[in-house]
Amino acid sequence: MRSGETDGFTLVTAKYKRGRAVHKTPAPQPTTSTTHTTSLYAATSTESTTSTTTVLSKKNRRTKPIHQHQDVTQSANTAAIDSLISKINSKRYTIRTSGYLTSLQPHLDILLEHNPDEIICYGLGSPLASPVSQWQLALILELNHGLGTLPILAFDPATTSQDHIALGKLNVSLISINEEAQRAVSCRTLFYMPHCEQFLYENLVRANWSKERIPQLIILGNRFARYREAQGLEEFKKRSVFLDLFLECLDTVVELPGESGLRVRHCPYAFTDTCLQRVDRNKLVSIDFGNEKDEDEGENQPELGFEKNDSSKTKTC
Numbered sequence: 001m002r003s004g005e006t007d008g009f010t011l012v013t014a015k016y017k018r019g020r021a022v023h024k025t026p027a028p029q030p031t032t033s034t035t036h037t038t039s040l041y042a043a044t045s046t047e048s049t050t051s052t053t054t055v056l057s058k059k060n061r062r063t064k065p066i067h068q069h070q071d072v073t074q075s076a077n078t079a080a081i082d083s084l085i086s087k088i089n090s091k092r093y094t095i096r097t098s099g100y101l102t103s104l105q106p107h108l109d110i111l112l113e114h115n116p117d118e119i120i121c122y123g124l125g126s127p128l129a130s131p132v133s134q135w136q137l138a139l140i141l142e143l144n145h146g147l148g149t150l151p152i153l154a155f156d157p158a159t160t161s162q163d164h165i166a167l168g169k170l171n172v173s174l175i176s177i178n179e180e181a182q183r184a185v186s187c188r189t190l191f192y193m194p195h196c197e198q199f200l201y202e203n204l205v206r207a208n209w210s211k212e213r214i215p216q217l218i219i220l221g222n223r224f225a226r227y228r229e230a231q232g233l234e235e236f237k238k239r240s241v242f243l244d245l246f247l248e249c250l251d252t253v254v255e256l257p258g259e260s261g262l263r264v265r266h267c268p269y270a271f272t273d274t275c276l277q278r279v280d281r282n283k284l285v286s287i288d289f290g291n292e293k294d295e296d297e298g299e300n301q302p303e304l305g306f307e308k309n310d311s312s313k314t315k316t317c
């Protein structure tokens with residue numbers, strides 16, 4: 001790059017300004033290159049008045065006004081969001097055409113039989129930042145298509161404002177508060193929680209631990225029994241007493257098919273150890289829900305590993 005040029009924009013100095021009045025007293029030269037590189041998008045009024053060195057657009061030979069800076073940022077945002085949506089659509093297409101969707105038919109059948117009214121997604125991650133999240137989002141959109149397009153609501157603290165716009169365009173609504181997965185339901189709900197941490201599953205089951213609510217849940221997430229196997233019964237019960245109760249009444253466990261079925265060059269590892277889980281209503285009969293309370297604040301309740309979010313509330317569909 002020639003001296004005097006930054007990123008395609010020319011720093012026009014007195015040397016290059018023929019026939020123009022030049023300040024007699026040399027004005028202070030820019031102390032850092034930042035002064036001018038930032039001016040690429042917006043030449044501030046300070047720069048234009050205090051420096052003889054003016055940043056000019058190569059094409060128009062005019063300073064760039066601030067609104068053009070905003071335009072550039074805006075169009076970069078729009079491009080990133082459009083690109084994200086097309087990546088998700090392309091993954092949906094792969095799921096549909098590779099045969100993977102066909103292998104999901106048993107899962108879809110169980111879901112259709114469960115007949116959820118809505119889908120809650122926790123812990124998808126940031127689709128903008130992660131191809132794994134894109135795959136996971138693509139999968140739930142495809143499953144939802146098979147379910148007749150239910151309302152989908154999502155929350156992950158890792159999402160960005162660009163993720164939010166993209167999710168909105170894909171008809172996924174945002175949950176505006178961090179519920180810590182403690183949403184107590186009053187309608188049949190599919191919870192999609194791919195690769196979430198154990199405490200989130202525990203919170204969810206705990207918040208819904210009643211005869212009425214727990215059968216309304218169907219969870220597509222990590223296999224709970226695997227935590228128990230890995231941690232040993234005693235440690236598992238210490239950490240996740242409600243997951244242990246859930247496992248006692250477990251009915252359905254159907255793991256997602258292997259990702260080789262996607263027929264993509266690099267396995268995304270987006271659906272590993274992910275299965276549909278729900279309780280068997282008949283097994284609930286023998287369960288003592290004696291300590292069950294709507295607000296779950298009873299003395300007999302085991303303590304959560306973190307402070308309970310006051311904002312958790314019952315959702316009515």
Ligand SMILES: C[S@@+](CC[C@H](N)C(=O)[O-])C[C@H]1O[C@@H](n2cnc3c(N)ncnc32)[C@H](O)[C@@H]1O
Nearest residue numbers: 122123124125132155156157158180194195196
């Ligand atoms: C192990 S990562 C999994 C991310 C992604 N699903 C994947 O498989 O790569 C767990 C995710 O849970 C999210 N998470 C943590 N606390 C959460 C909360 N209270 N509600 C929803 N998601 C949460 C994290 O931000 C993170 O994206």
